[in-house]
């Protein structure tokens with residue numbers, strides 16, 4: 001991968017070093033085991049200034065590229081995709097305020113976000129709106145100057161943490177066609193009338209994912225992002241950046257799974273030799289590393305195109321598809337190489353495996369990515 005620039009290589013090494021020496025794998029494991037949000041790490045990352053990376057310079061950020069951001073996501077996820085989600089969900093959702101917010105909204109949110117004092121979550125899904133994300137039933141109605149929200153959202157990751165503003169997709173026009181009556185509201189998670197409950201999921205144990213019940217939750221009228229009815233356009237744009245970020249994170253986590261499996265194969269002695277000496281194990285590791293390299297190349301291509309502002313929905317879906325499926329495949333193979341040991345939290349592989357199972361669902365399932373790719377094919 002030596003086509004990265006010197007700066008990009010240094011940046012990738014910096015993130016890897018901070019994860020290894022300052023945040024540590026043990027901390028990530030502990031947050032997962034205890035189902036605890038990684039507040040300490042979030043504060044550290046904020047102090048390092050990494051939350052500013054994608055925010056344009058004229059809005060107080062560092063004006064980094066989406067490629068730089070992908071390298072960060074890859075590094076943050078090395079000890080677990082879920083851990084990286086705490087940062088990714090906040091940073092890619094903040095970009096909606098940058099792109100679609102009014103100057104007053106940017107002034108209100110971006111300073112506190114970059115200092116780590118305010119987080120963001122994205123709430124698209126509902127019980128009846130999964131892959132069919134525009135099937136939103138949660139409603140927001142004008143009442144005087146306010147919006148009043150009623151309904152139920154599902155799977156909103158990170159929404160139960162402290163000081164979160166939820167970018168919530170709601171239906172604001174019942175008469176408009178399915179995709180046109182939607183808007184995105186910026187809803188603080190401590191709004192009276194919201195009941196946010198963490199779900200006991202197999203994966204996403206630290207960042208947490210939630211169900212949200214809105215019963216007459218009232219927010220000021222100026223909390224709408226963009227124009228009423230612009231919700232679907234905002235979410236479509238949002239999902240492209242989200243998919244670049246998560247794809248890079250799957251690759252980061254998958255690489256660690258391969259490295260751990262390789263180390264274990266050298267350390268584990270059976271029949272008087274390291275299991276690495278068995279060709280069947282060596283070949284499995286060769287396949288695993290090849291798959292991770294292939295996924296990484298596809299992710300870097302998508303991130304590069306997105307950085308240059310090129311149309312890349314197809315390449316982003318390809319990256320999401322291959323990276324999530326690679327994480328799932330290599331962690332299953334990793335579980336096999338680690339034998340019984342892999343079942344224990346201390347081995348980390350079971351955590352990577354659980355995260356892999358989530359990867360082909362969250363951010364749009366593999367089937368939906370294939371549908372997007374197929375639509376782009378031309379004879």
Ligand SMILES: Cc1cc2nc3c(=O)[nH]c(=O)nc-3n(C[C@H](O)[C@H](O)[C@H](O)COP(=O)(O)OP(=O)(O)OC[C@H]3O[C@@H](n4cnc5c(N)ncnc54)[C@H](O)[C@@H]3O)c2cc1C
Pocket residue numbers: 089122123124125129130131132154155156157158201203204209358361362363364365366367368371
């Ligand atoms: C841990 C976790 C965290 C999440 N975090 C968030 C979040 O922060 N914010 C948010 O808004 N959402 C979040 N999600 C929701 C996620 O985006 C949805 O789960 C996903 O889009 C799939 O929706 P669904 O689970 O309802 O499955 P369904 O849409 O019901 O799909 C079930 C199955 O049917 C298939 N299927 C459905 N439609 C089609 C079709 N047209 N063609 C072919 N196959 C199809 C799917 O691929 C899948 O295999 C999260 C989910 C999980 C599990």
